[in-house]
Amino acid sequence: MPIENSNGEGILHPHLEPTLRRRLSIRKWFDTLSLQHKIQLQIQPILIALLSAATIYIYQQMKSNIIYNQAQRAEGVAMQVIDNANMLMVTGAISNTDNRRLMIKKIIEGQGLASLQLVRTEQVAQQFGPGLAEEHLDDPLVKQTIENSVMAGKSIPYVSIEWVDDKPMLRVITPYIVSHSFHGTDCLTCHHGAVGSSNGASDLRIDLSENFRHLNTTVAMLVAGQAGLQLLLFFFVGWVSTLKDQQQQLDRMAHYDTLTRLPNRALLNDRFSMALAQTKRSGGKLAVCFMDLDEFKPINDNYGHKTGDLLLIKVAERIRSILRTTDTVARLGGDEFVLLFPSLLDKAECGHMLFRIVNSMALPFKINGNDIRISASIGVTLYPDDDADADGLLRHADQAMYVAKELGRNRYHFFDIAGDHHAHAIP
Numbered sequence: 001m002p003i004e005n006s007n008g009e010g011i012l013h014p015h016l017e018p019t020l021r022r023r024l025s026i027r028k029w030f031d032t033l034s035l036q037h038k039i040q041l042q043i044q045p046i047l048i049a050l051l052s053a054a055t056i057y058i059y060q061q062m063k064s065n066i067i068y069n070q071a072q073r074a075e076g077v078a079m080q081v082i083d084n085a086n087m088l089m090v091t092g093a094i095s096n097t098d099n100r101r102l103m104i105k106k107i108i109e110g111q112g113l114a115s116l117q118l119v120r121t122e123q124v125a126q127q128f129g130p131g132l133a134e135e136h137l138d139d140p141l142v143k144q145t146i147e148n149s150v151m152a153g154k155s156i157p158y159v160s161i162e163w164v165d166d167k168p169m170l171r172v173i174t175p176y177i178v179s180h181s182f183h184g185t186d187c188l189t190c191h192h193g194a195v196g197s198s199n200g201a202s203d204l205r206i207d208l209s210e211n212f213r214h215l216n217t218t219v220a221m222l223v224a225g226q227a228g229l230q231l232l233l234f235f236f237v238g239w240v241s242t243l244k245d246q247q248q249q250l251d252r253m254a255h256y257d258t259l260t261r262l263p264n265r266a267l268l269n270d271r272f273s274m275a276l277a278q279t280k281r282s283g284g285k286l287a288v289c290f291m292d293l294d295e296f297k298p299i300n301d302n303y304g305h306k307t308g309d310l311l312l313i314k315v316a317e318r319i320r321s322i323l324r325t326t327d328t329v330a331r332l333g334g335d336e337f338v339l340l341f342p343s344l345l346d347k348a349e350c351g352h353m354l355f356r357i358v359n360s361m362a363l364p365f366k367i368n369g370n371d372i373r374i375s376a377s378i379g380v381t382l383y384p385d386d387d388a389d390a391d392g393l394l395r396h397a398d399q400a401m402y403v404a405k406e407l408g409r410n411r412y413h414f415f416d417i418a419g420d421h422h423a424h425a426i427p
Helices: 017-031 035-091 097-111 122-128 140-152 209-255 265-282 297-303 305-322 347-361 390-406
Strands: 115-120 158-164 167-177 198-207 285-294 328-333 336-344 365-367 370-372 375-383 411-414 422-425
Touching (some): 035 097, 035 115, 035 158, 035 167, 097 115, 115 122, 122 198, 140 167, 140 198, 167 209, 209 265, 265 285, 265 328, 265 336, 265 390, 285 347, 285 390, 297 305, 305 336, 305 347, 305 365, 336 347, 347 375, 347 411, 375 390, 390 411
Parallel strands (some): 375 411
Antiparallel strands (some): 115 198, 167 198, 285 336, 285 375, 328 336, 365 370, 411 422
16 A cells, blocks of 8 residues: 655555565566467466366265265165074074185175175073174274264164275274164064164275276376367467467458558558548537658668668657547658548647657667768648648648758748748757
């Protein structure tokens, strides 16, 4: 925020000045870039952000679907385990440890599991004996999952992804809660536990390597597609920018002088027509000026055409620095220029502007270490005092310019229809 010094002048806060300078330097650098680079800098970051966000979203959705589908599969396996165990219970074969091992083995092979354990709680061990070592409730995570389900009064499976031997494994622990109708079976028929207690849990792992391989392949394809799209956009923007640059170049060649970058005769005609129409609508005066550099040929002869070209460029720059934004200066060719001053109040305002231009042309031009001195002669006519068409106005300004040269050069001269030629010399 600006503050004031002792003189009442506005100055920038010292902490803000470096930041402002950085912003201005960045803006200045950006302005120097080509149209193609400007478009790329604005579009590519947005595209990267959008496509990256889309890729991350797709990855998360696919991963969630994999986990959900495999968890549903694990729930089905858990119910298969209890169904098979019930069948062994009914036939009396469950007390045989080999039968239980065979049951687990067949389920693992049939379902393509990485591992499967049927864990028994203390109340089952007391009723049927300690069982196999792998059936003991030794894993704290399994024990905690069972306790959580008992407290909730329903089976709450534990689901997570673990990495085992550099392989992604989906681990699902499904507690079995005693009830009168557990998967179509009354648990109290065979078990002595209370309703809401737990007989045990299934602890299984599913290898997700193939699922993740497919997921990573899909993500890699998305990233490759993103890179391809950005590359395609890069070349497309480059192609469009090239066409735009070519069109702008053709437009400059058609409407601007290649040396001084001033409007040429074609663009001058357009602006002349608009200036005349504006003057007719809004009133005021339009000054049409024809300017010719005095003794320009000796400059070319003495210093060379390259110096002469540089001089014309500097003349154009000096004239532009004096004119208003609504004014026009055009180069017709050689050392001839046409100036249009619309919306003038009177002849005196025009004379003031011409005085500044003639005086400015008389100042030395520094070119290749040389002080080049020239002067200018300007003829001017005012519309609508001179109610001629565009060609007539230019012709009258040209005639007035020759009068200025005859009167000694380094001056401007107003065209007088009545023949009263009055030269205005620069003191």
